[in-house]
Amino acid sequence: xxxxxxxxxxxxxxxxxxxxxxxxxxxxxxxxxxxxxxxxxxxxxxxxxxxxxxxxxxxxxxxxxxxxxxxxxxxxxxxxxxxxxxxxxxxxxxxxxxxxxxxxxxxxxxxxxxxxxxxxxxxxxxxxxxxxxxxxxxxxxxxxxxxxxxxxxxxxxxxxxxxxxxxxxxxxxxxxxxxxxxxxxxxxxxxxxxxxxxxxxxxxxxxxxxxxxxxxxxxxxxxxxxxxxxxxxxxxxxxxxxxxxxxxxxxxxxxxxxxxxxxxxxx
Ligand SMILES: C[S@@+](CC[C@H](N)C(=O)[O-])C[C@H]1O[C@@H](n2cnc3c(N)ncnc32)[C@H](O)[C@@H]1O
Numbered sequence: 531x532x533x534x535x536x537x538x539x540x541x542x543x544x545x546x547x548x549x550x551x552x553x554x555x556x557x558x559x560x561x562x563x564x565x566x567x568x569x570x571x572x573x574x575x576x577x578x579x580x581x582x583x584x585x586x587x588x589x590x591x592x593x594x595x596x597x598x599x600x601x602x603x604x605x606x607x608x609x610x611x612x613x614x615x616x617x618x619x620x621x622x623x624x625x626x627x628x629x630x631x632x633x634x635x636x637x638x639x640x641x642x643x644x645x646x647x648x649x650x651x652x653x654x655x656x657x658x659x660x661x662x663x664x665x666x667x668x669x670x671x672x673x674x675x676x677x678x679x680x681x682x683x684x685x686x687x688x689x690x691x692x693x694x695x696x697x698x699x700x701x702x703x704x705x706x707x708x709x710x711x712x713x714x715x716x717x718x719x720x721x722x723x724x725x726x727x728x729x730x731x732x733x734x735x736x737x738x739x740x741x742x743x744x745x746x747x748x749x750x751x752x753x754x755x756x757x758x759x760x761x762x763x764x765x766x767x768x769x770x771x772x773x774x775x776x777x778x779x780x781x782x783x784x785x786x787x788x789x790x791x792x793x794x795x796x797x
Pocket of ligand 1: 573576578596625640
């Protein structure tokens with residue numbers, strides 16, 4: 531990952547990641563179930579927002595959760611300890627330079643990490659080395675091209691596109707959801723399958739209005755304001771209008787749609 535990780539590692543970003551994980555836990559993880567007694571690698575665990583959902587769903591399995599950021603790992607450790615979750619071990623590690631032996635893990639989970647990497651295919655190949663034959667890799671990613679909303683707004687669409695451009699400048703890909711299938715196939719995983727997971731939000735689902743439209747998606751776009759302006763992608767007033775229009779979609783007649791993609795492949 532590049533040093534100027536587009537979302538940053540701020541406290542606000544930790545809260546955003548936790549909000550995202552909480553309100554999407556069923557949609558993304560109702561089927562994140564591994565066979566009992568599996569050893570699972572969670573690659574790029576961040577502050578443990580997915581760990582705290584997936585580890586308790588698999589109490590008979592053990593998780594080794596790695597991240598390149600010491601700060602995030604510390605936060606993840608205290609979160610998991612505070613929740614008394616005991617089947618997770620955290621380790622500092624880089625997906626591209628792991629010290630694990632070949633075929634060490636039964637299964638691998640990678641959530642919202644590939645979008646930040648300039649070489650996602652190399653990451654998959656590195657992860658494949660430590661995966662047992664017959665084991666699975668599960669990838670979960672969003673795709674900002676999948677965002678549409680009512681009322682529509684060209685300012686909002688341009689503000690979202692700033693995030694896509696910034697991710698690209700940083701070597702990542704905010705449109706990676708649609709590429710999960712090709713990446714899995716190109717990394718020579720077999721029986722690859724991808725399921726789109728659409729989040730549909732209107733005011734009849736107030737928890738999603740707060741948890742997703744406002745605190746996850748719009749907060750993420752709002753979070754790149756300075757970088758968007760510094761990179762001359764949008765003027766400050768146009769960007770502010772875009773964010774305002776995104777918040778507008780969370781009002782009583784507003785609608786917000788976004789699709790995540792969950793891909794699974796076998797080694
Ligand atoms: C958007 S966060 C997602 C965290 C967590 N998976 C979640 O869904 O909440 C991306 C994480 O990937 C980590 N990361 C990026 N590149 C990495 C690498 N090469 N090796 C290990 N972790 C990496 C970052 O430090 C960051 O914590």
